[in-house]
Amino acid sequence: MTEARPGPMPVPMSGTDPAPCTPGEVRVSCPPSSPSPRRVHFTVPGKPSPKARARTTKTGHTYTPKPTQLAEARVLECFLAAHPGWDPIVGPVRLYVHAFFEPPVSWSKKDKAAALDGTTYPTGRPDWDNIAKLVTDALNEVAYRDDSQIVEAHVHKVFSPTAALMVTIEAIP
Numbered sequence: 001m002t003e004a005r006p007g008p009m010p011v012p013m014s015g016t017d018p019a020p021c022t023p024g025e026v027r028v029s030c031p032p033s034s035p036s037p038r039r040v041h042f043t044v045p046g047k048p049s050p051k052a053r054a055r056t057t058k059t060g061h062t063y064t065p066k067p068t069q070l071a072e073a074r075v076l077e078c079f080l081a082a083h084p085g086w087d088p089i090v091g092p093v094r095l096y097v098h099a100f101f102e103p104p105v106s107w108s109k110k111d112k113a114a115a116l117d118g119t120t121y122p123t124g125r126p127d128w129d130n131i132a133k134l135v136t137d138a139l140n141e142v143a144y145r146d147d148s149q150i151v152e153a154h155v156h157k158v159f160s161p162t163a164a165l166m167v168t169i170e171a172i173p
Helices: 067-080 109-116 128-139
Strands: 039-045 093-101 152-158 162-170
Touching: 039 067, 067 128, 067 162, 093 128, 128 152, 128 162
Parallel strands: 093 152
Antiparallel strands: 039 162, 093 162
């Protein structure tokens, strides 16, 4: 039995995995407050960035590359803009990350249409785990006390007409 492949996924609004959006749909804004005081969602416009490996200088000094620092700052900025005054979650956390990528400009109309209707997925870089790591590290001590509290994570990479990163964080009762 063949299972239908869904189109781009929305940010979940309940404790279950969300139903697919209509083909090509992306929600690039979020309401100022979430329906639950222990669930938040926000959007980071633009192409999702991965967490790059730490670099070490010849003298042994370790540092985070500048593009990663800027991407983490952008995630944090969007979170704080959407949820000012948020108190970090104490206890177990569930995370949903939806990474929306635009199809490459060099692709044919047919290939772009297949990407936008959900029959083709962005299987190249960046890796899903590096996208999630960037988000979790950026929100340490802000959305939750420590990313070790995350006990469940769902990451989706899909094509969309608009590049964005949508994140939902919720406390698990």
